Amino acid sequence: MFTDRSRERAILIFLVLLTGVLAVFAPSFFTAKNASDILVNITVVTIAAVGMTAVILTGQIDISIGAQLAACSTAVGLMAKAGVPLELAFLAGMGLGMAFGFINGVLVAYAKIPAIVVTLATLTILRAVMLTTTGGAWTVLPPSFRELGGGSVLGLPNPILYLTLILLAGNFILSHTRWGRSLYAVGSNPAAARLAGLSLERTLLSTFVFQGLMVGLATVAFTTRFTTIEPAAGQGFEFAVITAVVLGGTNVFGGSGTVLGTFLGALLVGVIATALTFLRISAYWVDAVQGSFILLAVGLDALRRQGRPLRLFRSRVKRIPGEVAA
Amino acid sequence: MTSLSSISKARRRSLADLPWPDLVLIVALIVAFAVMSRLSPAFLTISNLLEVTRFSAEIGFLALGMTLVIITGGIDLSVGSTLGLCGIVLGLATTAGLNIVLACILTLAVGVLCGFFNGFVIARIGIPPLIVTLATLAVFRGLALGFSQAKSFGDYPQAFFALGQGYVGPFPVQLVLLIGVALAVGIFLSRHTYGRLIYALGNNAVAARFAGAPVQSALILVYSLSGFLAALAGIIYTSRLSSARADAGTGFELDAITAVVLGGTAIMGGSGGVIGTLLGLLLIGVIRNGLTLAFIPIEQQSIIIGAALLVAVLLNGFLKTLRSRRRV
Numbered sequence: 001m002f003t004d005r006s007r008e009r010a011i012l013i014f015l016v017l018l019t020g021v022l023a024v025f026a027p028s029f030f031t032a033k034n035a036s037d038i039l040v041n042i043t044v045v046t047i048a049a050v051g052m053t054a055v056i057l058t059g060q061i062d063i064s065i066g067a068q069l070a071a072c073s074t075a076v077g078l079m080a081k082a083g084v085p086l087e088l089a090f091l092a093g094m095g096l097g098m099a100f101g102f103i104n105g106v107l108v109a110y111a112k113i114p115a116i117v118v119t120l121a122t123l124t125i126l127r128a129v130m131l132t133t134t135g136g137a138w139t140v141l142p143p144s145f146r147e148l149g150g151g152s153v154l155g156l157p158n159p160i161l162y163l164t165l166i167l168l169a170g171n172f173i174l175s176h177t178r179w180g181r182s183l184y185a186v187g188s189n190p191a192a193a194r195l196a197g198l199s200l201e202r203t204l205l206s207t208f209v210f211q212g213l214m215v216g217l218a219t220v221a222f223t224t225r226f227t228t229i230e231p232a233a234g235q236g237f238e239f240a241v242i243t244a245v246v247l248g249g250t251n252v253f254g255g256s257g258t259v260l261g262t263f264l265g266a267l268l269v270g271v272i273a274t275a276l277t278f279l280r281i282s283a284y285w286v287d288a289v290q291g292s293f294i295l296l297a298v299g300l301d302a303l304r305r306q307g308r309p310l311r312l313f314r315s316r317v318k319r320i321p322g323e324v325a326a
Numbered sequence: 327m328t329s330l331s332s333i334s335k336a337r338r339r340s341l342a343d344l345p346w347p348d349l350v351l352i353v354a355l356i357v358a359f360a361v362m363s364r365l366s367p368a369f370l371t372i373s374n375l376l377e378v379t380r381f382s383a384e385i386g387f388l389a390l391g392m393t394l395v396i397i398t399g400g401i402d403l404s405v406g407s408t409l410g411l412c413g414i415v416l417g418l419a420t421t422a423g424l425n426i427v428l429a430c431i432l433t434l435a436v437g438v439l440c441g442f443f444n445g446f447v448i449a450r451i452g453i454p455p456l457i458v459t460l461a462t463l464a465v466f467r468g469l470a471l472g473f474s475q476a477k478s479f480g481d482y483p484q485a486f487f488a489l490g491q492g493y494v495g496p497f498p499v500q501l502v503l504l505i506g507v508a509l510a511v512g513i514f515l516s517r518h519t520y521g522r523l524i525y526a527l528g529n530n531a532v533a534a535r536f537a538g539a540p541v542q543s544a545l546i547l548v549y550s551l552s553g554f555l556a557a558l559a560g561i562i563y564t565s566r567l568s569s570a571r572a573d574a575g576t577g578f579e580l581d582a583i584t585a586v587v588l589g590g591t592a593i594m595g596g597s598g599g600v601i602g603t604l605l606g607l608l609l610i611g612v613i614r615n616g617l618t619l620a621f622i623p624i625e626q627q628s629i630i631i632g633a634a635l636l637v638a639v640l641l642n643g644f645l646k647t648l649r650s651r652r653r654v
Contacts, residue, residue, distance in 0.1 A: 061456065113639050114593050116401065116456060120580055124632035131625035239464055252457045284475055284572075288468025294461040295447065302453050 007249025007301075011264040018271060026278040034274070036157060042244075042270035043159045043221045044069075046263055048237070049244040050170035051214025053262045055115075056245055057174075057183045058207050059190075059254025060108060064119040065215050066237035067126035068100045072219040073229045074130065077139040086144055093223075094216030100126070101212020105205035123238075130231045139229040149224025159221055166217060171259040183207060187254030236287075243290055244269055247297045269293075348590060350641065351605040358609060362616025369616050376498060380566070382611035383500035384409070384575075386604070387559040388582035389589075390511050391441075391552030393603045396586050397515075398548055399528040399595025400448065400455035405556040405582060407466035408440045409575030412560030414470045417479025417570035426486050434557045440466055441553020445546035463579070470572040480569035490565030500562050507555065512600040520544050528595025584631055585610055588638045592646075609634075 022029040048065055055062050072093040079089040100122070107118040151158045174180040185193040186203045194200055223229065248265025250257025272293070273286055363370040388405045395402045415436045419429035440462070447458045492499045515521040523544045526534040535541045559578075564570045589606030591598025610631060617627045 107636065111640060112643065113636065117583075117587065117593055117635065117639055120583065121632045121635045124580060124628050124635075128625045128628035128632065132623070132629075236464075239460065242460065243464075246457065252454055282472065282475060284471040285468060287464045288472055291461045291464030291466075291468055295453075295458070295465070298453050298457055298461070299447065299451050302451050306452065 008258070008261050008264055011247070011249075011261070011268055015264075015268060015271060018268075018275060022275055022278060026275075029275070029278045036160065038267075038270045038274050039163065040157055040159045040225070041274070042266045043163045044218045044225070045237070045240045045244055045269070046163060046266040047166050047218040047221060048211075048214055049241045049248075049262045049266055050166065050259055051211035052241045052245045053170075053248075053250050053257050053259060054174065054180075054183055054207050055211050056242075056250050056252065057254055057257050058187045058204060060115040060204065060207065061242070062104060062115065062119045062208065062211050063238045063242075064100070064104060064123040064126060065211065065241060066234035067123045067130070068097055068212065068215045069218060069222060069234035069237055070229070070231060071100070071126055071130055072097050072216055073223050073233060074134060074139050074231065076219055076223050077141045077145075077229050080142050080145070081139070086148070090216075090220050093219045094213055097212040097214075097216030097219065098209050099212065100215070101209040102205070104212075105208030108208065109201040109204035127231075134231045136231055138231075141223055141227055141229065145224045146227060149221070159225065162221060166214075167259060167263055170214075174259055179206065184255060187251075188256070240269065240290070243294045246294055249297075249301070251301075252298060348602055348605065350645075351588065351590065351602065351609065355605065355609050355612065358612045358616065362612060362619070365616055365620035368619050372496075374615070374619070376496065376501070378608075378611045378615045379501040379504070380498040381615070382607050383498070383504045384559040384563050384566075385578060385581045385585060385610070386504045386607050387507060387555040387562070388552075388578055389585040389603050389607055390507055390600065391555035392579075392582045392586045393589070393591055393598060393600060394511065394515070394524060394548045395455070395552050396583075396591050396593060397524050397528045397595055397598050398545060399531065400545070400548075401459065401583070402441075402444065402455065402549065402552045403459040403579050404440065404444060404462040404466055405552060405559075406575040406578035406580075407463045407470065408437055408553055408556035409560040409563060409578060410572055411440065411466040411470040411473075412437050412557040413564045413570035413574045414474045414479070414572055416561060416564055417481075418473060420482055421479055426483050430561055433561055434554060437553045437555075437557020437560065438550050439553070441550040441556070442546060444553065445549030448549065449542040449545040467572070467576075474570075474572045476572055478569045478571040482565075482568070487565055487568060490562050490567070500566075503558075503562070507558070508600050508604055515599060520547060524548060525596060528592075528597070530596075581610060581631070584635045587635055587642075590638075590642055592642065593639060606638075 019029075028034075048069070052062065052065070075096055076089045076093040079092060080086060084092070104115075104118055104122055107113050107122075108115045149159060153161055174183065182193070182198050182203055185196065185198060186200060190200055193203075222233075244266035245257070245262050246252060246265070247268055248257070248261035248263070250261065269290060272289060276283065276286060276289065359370070368374055388409070391405065392402055412433045416429055416433040419432050420426060424432070444455075444459055444462055447453055448455050489499055494502045513521075515524065523534065523539050523541075526537070526539060527541055527544060531541060556575075560570075560575065563574055567574075585606040586598070586603050587593055587606070588609055589598065589602030589604070591602060613630060613634075614624075614627050617630070618624070
């Protein structure tokens with residue numbers, strides 16, 4: 001199977017251009033500390049984005065992950081405060097995430113309700129349950145969390161190591177396992193996938209459970225980074241995650257996309273956010289800039305797919321008429 | 327409700343062809359009324375019921391636009407942000423000394439522009455509405471935040487507040503406006519060529535295009551209307567609260583979609599209408615107001631609204647399969 005690497009290349013070129021601009025206007029951007037900060041900053045989003053890549057690959061969407069993250073983090077925090085060992089609390093958090101994913105998955109796959117409606121509803125319900133159970137109170141995390149998140153091995157901060165492991169595992173699962181490949185099949189042609197013997201229902205259900213697990217894993221990075229969890233935590237999180245995935249080249253109609261692309265997408269978002277601060281642009285513009293980027297990325301992609309490329313650069317390879325971009 | 331009027335009229339005699347979603351909704355409303363009046367004696371008073379409509383009006387405008395959008399098989403997640411951005415535009419314009427009438431016209435124009443942009447990208451470039459409006463949700467909110475720098479604007483002439491706080495006879499001004507807009511949208515859907523085309527589009531976009539219908543212009547029109555109504559909601563929201571803030575209308579898209587889907591408009595497009603949406607809106611308003619009067623906090627109300635949304639979609643799907651089975 002050929003893999004189209006054009007999106008990854010495009011992001012890399014863009015990253016280089018962006019850092020070029022920064023080199024001129026804000027030379028202080030280039031420090032090892034800042035680079036590591038950016039990576040640590042994007043950890044939570046990137047981990048959840050691995051799950052979202054799977055979801056979007058199958059042509060679905062999950063906008064309840066912000067609420068899931070808040071719920072898992074609060075649960076982990078409360079458990080740790082009650083004296084549950086950290087590892088056990090984290091495992092419980094992952095279980096909780098998978099349970100949320102299971103509920104979404106059943107409603108999408110078996111009750112056949114569109115994913116956007118399901119996750120919109122579970123997002124509302126989950127947020128409401130959170131506010132009711134915590135009474136709006138912030139959960140203060142024990143210092144052991146912070147120690148774990150602030151630690152490092154051989155000079156590499158723990159969050160970066162953790163992120164690297166998950167990215168490698170995610171990449172392996174999506175591109176080298178039977179289950180991972182089935183997502184591509186279901187996303188690019190559900191009817192054909194069914195005829196080939198795949199169960200659409202089971203694939204979709206497991207995809208949402210996988211997303212829940214990734215939220216559980218993201219919870220570990222999230223809780224070890226902050227000292228308190230507010231019930232409204234993770235608001236807009238789903239948007240940042242979807243931005244990373246779509247910028248990273250995953251087809252919004254399903255069927256194509258890679259973990260590497262998603263990582264680069266998240267990196268780009270992280271660099272842009274940091275760059276805005278270094279260029280002394282008010283943080284209030286971040287949403288507008290991110291949203292524009294997602295439109296730009298998807299728009300260019302759609303035009304390319306339709307075979308009428310926007311002539312920003314002259315294409316060296318002549319397009320064969322009727323060829324469909326992968 | 328149903329689109330092919332002549333055929334469905336001939337078939338109306340069958341029980342299965344009654345407008346079930348509307349009937350279910352009316353029953354739900356009656357139940358909600360009964361429960362709420364039990365929960366709180368203040369609920370079933372004329373003045374309280376009129377207040378329900380005041381708070382529902384802003385969601386109502388969004389929901390009417392959303393009805394059109396969902397009938398085409400699309401979705402518009404950006405309406406809450408458009409509302410916020412339009413409020414800021416209004417605030418900036420009046421602060422800059424612009425006449426309030428001109429400022430309102432400018433605000434409506436900005437709303438139309440937001441919607442037009444959504445429609446243009448969806449129709450001409452061919453990106454799914456979900457992704458486009460998710461992105462513009464961030465863009466419009468970001469613009470509102472950026473332009474306002476998170477400041478609020480509260481400097482309006484006294485006459486402006488009539489829009490959101492005044493009465494026409496015993497009725498809140500926005501209720502009268504909402505009824506007017508609902509009538510207009512209803513007539514547009516049932517009488518106008520483009521209104522009929524919207525149903526065709528939602529049922530089968532490819533067939534509609536092959537039939538030579540101006541699919542792209544219809545889509546752009548629908549999203550522009552949605553933007554226009556969001557701007558109108560933004561003006562009334564600003565007037566009701568006497569100030570404009572960049573975070574106004576956050577999450578309103580959810581309530582609007584819930585109202586539309588509760589109202590029996592198929593989320594996949596092709597069927598639905600204004601009456602259902604108004605009933606759905608009323609149901610949400612009644613639940614929220616009744617529970618508030620019964621001292622149940624807003625968070626717990628949301629649990630009920632979210633669950634209602636899921637039940638409504640499940641029930642409509644169930645009724646649909648039941649009907650199609652009987653026809654065979």
